[in-house]
Amino acid sequence: MKSIAALQAAVTAAAPFDGEPSAAELDAIEVESPLILAEVALLDAQIMTIDRAPSELDARRIRRARRRVLAARRDLTNRTSVATVSGGAA
Secondary structure (H helix, E strand, O other), X not given: OOOHHHHHHXXXXXXXXXXXXXXXXXXXXXXXXXXXXXXXXXXXXXXXXXXXOOOHHHHHHHHHHHHHHHHXXXXXXXXXXXXXXXXXXX
8 A cells, every 4th residue: 555645746746836827827817707707796696685585676687697697608608719710720
């Protein structure tokens, strides 16, 4: 049976991690930020109705937030597919 300590060197010796995101990771976050913000808005709208019955205004707020999430997902998917298609053609 192998000791965990014997395997630790092989696992931790991979790449040094400095704790900061790379430029590519920051770019990916920036591209996905509209979707993230839309999902947070939807979550906020849903949280407001947890402890009570949703009013008509709450229902509209949730419906609008869902539409924003879908639109942000669509835009992100289209942007990704356009980048893939143009990247593959070059």
